[in-house]
Amino acid sequence: MQPTTEIKPQTNLVIFDPTVEPVSEGFSQAPRGGTLQGKVVGLLDNGKYHSDKLLKKVGDFLMKEYGVHKFVLVKKPSAYRPAPPEQLEELIKECQLVVAGIGD
Amino acid sequence: MPRKELLSRRFEVKDSLEAIEFYFQKGWTDGLPVVPPTEDRIWEMLDYVKKEPDEIIGQIPVRRRVITAEKIAINAVMAGCLPAYMPVILAAVEALCDPAFSVHGPMTSTSGMGILLIINGPVIQDLDINAGENLFGPGRRANATLGRVIRLILMNVCGAIPGVLDRSVLGHPGKYSYCIAENESVSPWEPLHVEKGFPKEISTVTVFAGDAPHQVYNTLSRTPEGILTTLADVMGNLGRLTIHPNGEFVVVIGYEHMKRIAEAGWTKSDVRRFLAEKARRSIADIKRCGRMAGDITPEDEKTLYPIVQNLEDILVIAAGGSAGSVSACIPGWTGIEHSRSVTKPIIY
Amino acid sequence: MLDGIALEKKGIPSAVICTDAFIVTGKAMAAAHNAADYPFIIVKHPIASSTDEELTEQARMATPQVASMLQFGKF
Numbered sequence: 001m002q003p004t005t006e007i008k009p010q011t012n013l014v015i016f017d018p019t020v021e022p023v024s025e026g027f028s029q030a031p032r033g034g035t036l037q038g039k040v041v042g043l044l045d046n047g048k049y050h051s052d053k054l055l056k057k058v059g060d061f062l063m064k065e066y067g068v069h070k071f072v073l074v075k076k077p078s079a080y081r082p083a084p085p086e087q088l089e090e091l092i093k094e095c096q097l098v099v100a101g102i103g104d
Numbered sequence: 105m106p107r108k109e110l111l112s113r114r115f116e117v118k119d120s121l122e123a124i125e126f127y128f129q130k131g132w133t134d135g136l137p138v139v140p141p142t143e144d145r146i147w148e149m150l151d152y153v154k155k156e157p158d159e160i161i162g163q164i165p166v167r168r169r170v171i172t173a174e175k176i177a178i179n180a181v182m183a184g185c186l187p188a189y190m191p192v193i194l195a196a197v198e199a200l201c202d203p204a205f206s207v208h209g210p211m212t213s214t215s216g217m218g219i220l221l222i223i224n225g226p227v228i229q230d231l232d233i234n235a236g237e238n239l240f241g242p243g244r245r246a247n248a249t250l251g252r253v254i255r256l257i258l259m260n261v262c263g264a265i266p267g268v269l270d271r272s273v274l275g276h277p278g279k280y281s282y283c284i285a286e287n288e289s290v291s292p293w294e295p296l297h298v299e300k301g302f303p304k305e306i307s308t309v310t311v312f313a314g315d316a317p318h319q320v321y322n323t324l325s326r327t328p329e330g331i332l333t334t335l336a337d338v339m340g341n342l343g344r345l346t347i348h349p350n351g352e353f354v355v356v357i358g359y360e361h362m363k364r365i366a367e368a369g370w371t372k373s374d375v376r377r378f379l380a381e382k383a384r385r386s387i388a389d390i391k392r393c394g395r396m397a398g399d400i401t402p403e404d405e406k407t408l409y410p411i412v413q414n415l416e417d418i419l420v421i422a423a424g425g426s427a428g429s430v431s432a433c434i435p436g437w438t439g440i441e442h443s444r445s446v447t448k449p450i451i452y
Numbered sequence: 453m454l455d456g457i458a459l460e461k462k463g464i465p466s467a468v469i470c471t472d473a474f475i476v477t478g479k480a481m482a483a484a485h486n487a488a489d490y491p492f493i494i495v496k497h498p499i500a501s502s503t504d505e506e507l508t509e510q511a512r513m514a515t516p517q518v519a520s521m522l523q524f525g526k527f
Contacts, residue, residue, distance in 0.1 A: 015123050015140050017113035018132055018178040018260040022168035022484040029490070029525045030463045036519060044455055049500040050507060054469070057511030058518055066519050080209030080442045082166060082454045092464050097522045100455045101469030103478055104499050166454060168484045212477065268480050 033096075037067040042095030046079040051102040058099060110146060110157050110174055127182070131265075134255055134280055138182035149177035152187035153194060161194055162201030164262055166208045167269070171197055175261050176253075183253035188231060189246065191452035192309055193253055196221055198448050199311040200254070205446040210313030210437045211264045215345050216272030216279070217437045219254050220314040220354065222421060223285040224297035225307030227450050235285035237425035239356065240278070240317055240432075251281030276316035284423055290359065291422035292366045299372065300447045307450040312354055312419065313437040315345060323429040328365040331431070332375060336382035338433045340411050347395045349410050350439035352417040355379065356432040358424040372420040380415055384408040419445060453481045457490060467521035469514060471497035491526055493517045 041062055043055040052073060059071035074091055076083045091098065117123045123140035127133050139145070150157060150173055157174035164171070173194075180193055200207045200219070210217040223233050234244040242248060258264040266272065272279070288295045297308040322334045339353055357365065357375070365375060388404040390396040412418055417440060424430065437443055456468035470478045472494050482490045495510045502510065520527035 013117050013119055013123055013140060013142060014114050015117060015126070015142060016110060016146060016178050017115070018127075018141065018175065018182060018256065020169055020171070020175055020261045020263075022263070022486075023170055024168045024484060024486040027457065027461070027485060027487040027490070030460045030465045032465050032523055032525050034523050036523060041522070046455075050502060051499070053504070054495070054499055054507050054511055057508055058469075058515050061511055061515035062519060065515065076455070078209075078442045080213070080438075081206055082458060088455070088458060088462070092459070092462065096464070098456070098459050098464055098466040099469065099518055099522070100459070100466060101493075102495065102499055103453060103468070103470030103474045104497060167481075263480070263484070268476055271474070271477055 036062060036097070038069045039097055040095045041068050041071045042091045042098040043071050043073040044083060044091065044098055044100040045073060045075040046101065046103070047075055048079050048102055048104045051104070054102055055099060108156050108158070110143060112174060112178060132260055133182070134252065134259065136280075139184050141178045141181040145181045146174065146177045148187045149180050149185075149190050150174065153190045162197045164201060164208060167263055169262050171201070171257070171261050176257065179256040179260055180253050183256050184245070184249040185253050186245070189250055189253075191450050192223065192227065192231070192250055195309045195448040195450045196250075196254055196311060197257065199309060199446040202446040202448075204444050205311055205313070206443045207258070207262065210443050211258050211262065212269055212271055213437065214271045214273050215315075215437060216275035217313040217315065218276055218278030218282040219258070220278065220312040220434065221250060221254060221283040222296060222310040222312065222354070222419070223283065223307070224288065224295045224310070225302075225450070226305060227307035227452065228285040228288065233283075233285040235287035235423045239284050239424045240282075247283045247285075248281050251278075251283035254283075255279060255281065278314070278316055282314070284356070284421070286421050287359070287423045291362060293362075293372045293420070293422055296419060296421060297447060302447070302449060307452070308447050309450055310419070310445055310447040312352070312434070312445040313443050314354060314434040315436075317356065317432040317434050320431045320433060321429060322361070326364055328368045328370045328374070328378065331361050331364060332378045333382060335431055335433055336379050339379060339383040339435070340385050342385065342389065342393050342395055344435045346438045347390055347409070348439045349413045350417070350441060351412060352419070352436035352440050352444055353412065354419045354421060354434040354436070356421045356423050356434070358428065358430045358432075359426045360429045361431045362422045373415070375420050376415045376418045379418055380410065380412045383411040385411070417444075453478050453492065454485065456492070457482065457485050457487050460490075465522050465525065467518045468492040469495060469518070471495055471499060473497035491521060493521065493527070
């Protein structure tokens with residue numbers, strides 16, 4: 001391999017990177033309790049067509065097969081934006097777990 | 105005062121041609137050659153607007169992207185912009201980052217929206233921005249490179265990489281460059297920025313997430329009603345992105361149409377009122393083609409579904425060449441609760 | 453994706469569901485938030501034009517993974 005410094009006449013051109021990397025803080029998952037028995041599950045519907053139906057069906061299965069006590073379905077105002085913080089706060093007052101979707 | 109250093113990674117290449125090839129290989133272009141961003145050129149951009157490299161111009165929190173003056177300047181050089189265009193670019197970036205515009209949605213969506221820039225005010229003359237012949241077409245540096253730099257910023261800075269965070273199925277040619285100006289010098293109407301509450305002598309840029317322009321022809325009609333009925337028909341077509349009552353539209357009225365409509369004494373408000381009233385489809389029509397769920401009831405045949413609910417959601421622009429009976433309709437992206445046009449002043 | 457990540461940060465165990473057409477996009481968004489390895493449950497694209505029976509089948513397939521994600525943070 002040729003060292004890059006080999007040909008370095010005065011006419012070399014220095015150019016710059018136009019891109020940006022995301023800047024983000026750390027992430028770790030919430031601690032898990034290991035059981036779904038008696039839990040209230042929030043279903044966060046992003047509003048995409050049929051998302052509510054699919055989430056409700058998942059909610060039904062969770063109740064029937066995993067002992068989930070009940071589910072609460074809420075719809076985001078826009079599928080293209082994060083849920084408003086107040087909506088999340090409201091949801092987690094009642095629910096210990098959340099299923100969000102459906103990205104489609 | 106000692107100058108701050110540029111913060112971006114540097115690369116060394118032999119010459120400009122090798123630099124152009126380097127950016128292709130890195131995937132940092134829109135598919136066309138770029139002007140190599142050298143230190144001097146980047147500083148010319150920054151100096152024109154008196155910005156330090158690390159000054160934050162905008163942020164896209166959902167993508168965790170921070171847009172600094174330096175990154176804008178680098179992409180502006182690459183797009184072929186002049187330093188004098190920088191005030192327009194900064195205003196456009198501020199508009200993109202406005203929560204009401206919410207650029208993440210339209211730049212990701214499968215619907216393939218372009219970001220249309222509409223320029224108003226004295227800056228149109230000062231920067232030689234095209235408001236006339238071949239409005240959406242090639243030939244004018246300001247329009248071509250201002251539209252282009254916005255796309256490069258979306259790709260390089262905001263992560264709008266096709267197939268990853270730009271999921272356009274088809275996209276459209278306006279995604280390369282999409283920048284027009286209103287033909288204020290020939291229009292008898294209030295320009296867009298004045299309608300939005302800015303003084304006439306202030307310049308502005310409006311960002312709008314838009315589909316491709318759909319041209320509307322009508323040579324024979326000599327009345328506003330005739331011309332605008334053809335426009336309303338295009339606005340109400342069943343194939344548009346969303347059958348949604350909260351849509352936003354840009355309507356570009358070409359010169360000949362503008363003259364006929366204005367000679368009849370109609371203002372932009374009259375145009376909007378007529379279009380909002382006429383751009384409707386029966387619910388039965390919408391259901392028949394599967395754009396709305398449910399069985400068709402007898403009432404559906406008679407019930408007209410409005411395409412636009414708020415008159416201000418039709419942005420009327422007078423622009424285009426002087427000969428030919430052509431206007432255009434640009435449907436916006438989904439509904440205004442997801443993204444709506446934003447206008448920002450250009451400080452220069 | 454972002455809602456799931458936001459809820460996890462608030463201490464709420466969550467499960468995100470996404471269709472297979474958007475795996476790349478979901479991963480890119482998770483990565484932007486420093487959560488590149490955050491698992492999400494995949495169903496078949498598109499759900500918008502699915503019948504009721506198809507949706508039931510998709511839910512039946514997805515539920516064990518959703519349950520595992522909520523209980524153990526993986527599946």
